[in-house]
Amino acid sequence: MTDEKTTASSTSDKHKQRMQKLKDKVDARIDNATEERGLLIVITGNGKGKSTSGFGTVARAVGHGLNAAVAQFIKGTWACGERKLLENAGVKFSVMGTGFTWNTQDKEKDITAAKQVWLKCKELLSDPTLDLVLLDEMTYMLSYKYLDLDEVIDTLNNRPKHQHVIITGRACHRAIIDLADTVSEIQSIKHAFDSGIKAQKGIDW
Ligand code: ATP
Ligand code: MG
Numbered sequence: 001m002t003d004e005k006t007t008a009s010s011t012s013d014k015h016k017q018r019m020q021k022l023k024d025k026v027d028a029r030i031d032n033a034t035e036e037r038g039l040l041i042v043i044t045g046n047g048k049g050k051s052t053s054g055f056g057t058v059a060r061a062v063g064h065g066l067n068a069a070v071a072q073f074i075k076g077t078w079a080c081g082e083r084k085l086l087e088n089a090g091v092k093f094s095v096m097g098t099g100f101t102w103n104t105q106d107k108e109k110d111i112t113a114a115k116q117v118w119l120k121c122k123e124l125l126s127d128p129t130l131d132l133v134l135l136d137e138m139t140y141m142l143s144y145k146y147l148d149l150d151e152v153i154d155t156l157n158n159r160p161k162h163q164h165v166i167i168t169g170r171a172c173h174r175a176i177i178d179l180a181d182t183v184s185e186i187q188s189i190k191h192a193f194d195s196g197i198k199a200q201k202g203i204d205w
Contacts, residue, residue: 047186139169
């Protein structure tokens, strides 16, 4: 065997050994993960991708024939594209009736609107036929204290055992992060908006 061939085969042996070790580790973790129950997932942080991640998971669940519902705590200027698609697939949406604070500039009106959506959320979070509930932009309702934190925690704790819940929004309250099973924080490295590019259909809503 030439030196070159010997080096190539020992590199390939080392790669194989490394991959086997990795496989053993992954297999052990798969063996350890035996519990199956509804998860509380939080997608927070300042970067773009929180709501799209939530809606992506709803699409994933619906694709498997699971039942999902969405509550949106902020009514954007435009109806998001996901709503049009997912309503056609049988996903029920409950959307906050007013705009957001800097649009309405009426705190009492916002609180009333938030509480109305929350009433709907309580129905969703006690409905055993729902496998997944997305609470889009809910974090703000807790940071502005529009909703009662203890009541939200109680409702999440008492939901049907198999039901998954996804909460999105910036600056998620510590108590919700502590309660959650999976938490991802999306960091903004850069965003087109900062370079003066406007929000675009199909990408931003
Ligand atoms: P998306 O709905 O695209 O997943 P998001 O849910 O992570 O975004 P939000 O904080 O809910 O982000 O903001 C909603 C809107 O603001 C979207 O149109 C999104 O493109 C835009 N946006 C998100 N992150 C940023 C950012 N860092 N700077 C400016 N605009 C942003
Ligand atoms: Mg969002």
